[in-house]
Amino acid sequence: MTVRVRRAPGRVLVMRLPDWDGEDAAAFEPVLEALDLLTPYVEVLEIGSAAVPLRAGAGNEAAFCERLIDTVAGLVGQDCLTGVADGLFAAVLAARDGRIVPPGGDAAFLAGRDITDLRFTGLVEPETCETLRHLGIDTLGTFRDLPPQAVAERFGAPVRRAQLLAAGRFTRPLVPRPAAPELTVAETPETPYETVEHAVFAARPLAERLLRVLDERNLTCTRVTVTARTGSGLERRRTWQVDPAITAADLSRRVRWQLEGWLAAGPLVHGGDAAANAVTSLELAPGGLVGLVQAGQGLWGAKTAAAVKAEAALRHAQSLLGPESVRIAAPADGRDLDERYASAAWEVEPVPAPPSGPWPGGLPDPLPQLTGTGEDVEVLDAAGAPVTVAARGDLSATPALVSLGGRRIRITAWAGPWPVAERWWSAEARRYARLQVELADGSAALLVREDGRWRAVGWYD
Known part of the structure; x- marks a missing residue:
């Protein structure tokens, strides 16, 4: 037994x-x-x-x-x-x-x-x-x-x-598992680094290598262990908690902090000559690995040559207009169209986490390709009378026409309405209903009835 x-x-x-x-x-x-x-x-x-x-x-x-x-x-x-x-x-x-x-x-x-x-x-x-x-x-x-x-x-x-x-749940272990050898990056220079400046000079490309290795596997990390070895064989190691959206510049800055901290307390080897104190190897090992999709990372996915050039152009725009000027979109949780995506300053703010699953009452995929139009429309029945939506979500009549821009276009198919009540407990309470319509001119629209009027909030391709 x-x-x-x-x-x-x-x-x-x-x-x-x-x-x-x-x-x-x-x-x-x-x-x-x-x-x-x-x-x-x-x-x-x-x-x-x-x-x-x-x-x-x-x-x-x-x-x-x-x-x-x-x-x-x-x-x-x-x-x-x-x-x-x-x-x-x-x-x-x-x-x-x-x-x-x-x-x-x-x-x-x-x-x-x-x-x-x-x-x-x-x-x-x-x-x-x-x-x-x-x-x-x-x-x-x-x-x-x-x-x-x-x-x-x-x-x-x-x-x-x-x-x-x-609730005392959803915790991660404090001591990370050792990183897989293929995810660890190291630099062993021909001439050992005798000063912090020399070592930091290598930290930026080393940080870029680490993030590139992770990116190629659709991964990012929440911890990075910095290891330095000296000519005498002494090994120093420290683990930093990092944001999954960390950039190579931020990561190399952490390495600099660590090297400065080690050397500020005195030589890495007390006594001995400069060769014994010189850094012969610098290593970065990731920990707390998470997928890029889970972390909400990535600009366009794999970094092709075109993507690298695009990122260089974005960095140039940031240098001219400020770090907050370049923003990227990411999927987010929510019911309405303007809640389904969030934005963050590129390489400055953490990208919002992706949605964890279907949002109750959320608009189903596929989403409209053109959003934010918001023009007023009228939904009419066959006799030309306005169609309204009752509190329980029932239409007052069968929708037959949409009046838009002085034209009346026949509705060939429709679905809904779907009533939505949001934040009923706060001053920001909303009640509205969605209606999807296909029109005789070949277009399709997402209509919303709110505060007694209809608006076209999105158009399908």
Whole structure:
């Protein structure tokens, strides 16, 4: 008989320096060095904050936190807050109050937190938190207990993922699996890098190689491990949490921060000559891999020569007009046409996540090819009387004609109407009905009845 032993799940400790200067990356390195002496793995969440894994039952967590706090205070002379929990989200919140959440207690701990703490998921805007509060949902517990379908329907897929986090679910392991060898990129120069400037000079093409390797496999990553090796054989490694939409420029900047941090604390090898301290190898390994479609990445997909030229032109436009001037579209959740796509500043803002599935009450595919027209039309019956839509969604008569631009065009086929009621709980409440019509001139339109009038909001090819 085979006996399976179930290991206790790991715990997560998050430390943060509430008064830290968020731009001082090099000065933060001694703190990370101290953490390296206490734990085999450190993940930088942002400058001034890091997370480390704790093995459940490995020892006194409170004593470990006290030791860490004393060590950090001795190094940088600043207050340090720590938080421990089963999951990363709960640990991040616990670190804001210096708390240790008991094992298995994430859900109970999160339940009493204020609804504005959803901001720390990175998935929820402050305006959404205020909307939830106006609806009487003022804690993560009340938010967690909402019907999942209603949350997804009214607020979208990202807020639904935040609801899972608020319930103590949907967590990722802190310690990543080793990256596949074919995804790791490295540079071994003929002449070792003796200064940060030399190493950083190679960081940009190395970052571009990594993103290109991932892009060729339709992947992106949420963590990158930077590894540097010296002539003496010393190896230094650090993992950074990154945005899936990170650019080569941003990634190379992270590498520079790390190299500056390592060298600011002194030579990579204490004593020895310049050759022993020179960097002989620089390596980038991705972690937390996700698909490009899942992450909402990509401009036109595979980067052909034409795409590379196009991106160069877009960067030139950004340099002339500003980084916000070039925007790209991405599929988004929503019912109406103007909600089905969102935009983001290219290579500046994260691209919105793609829709997680059919939106309840959403317009089915295929969508109109021409949208945003919005011209007023009249829908008439065979006698020329206006056709209206009742509150329950019934037409007052069979639609026979569309009056548009002084012309009356016969309707050869129609489908609908589909009544939609949106945001009934807020001041932005909407009620409207959609009607699809095929006209005798060969065109097809999407019509909307709202506030007592018909509009053509889209045309099909």
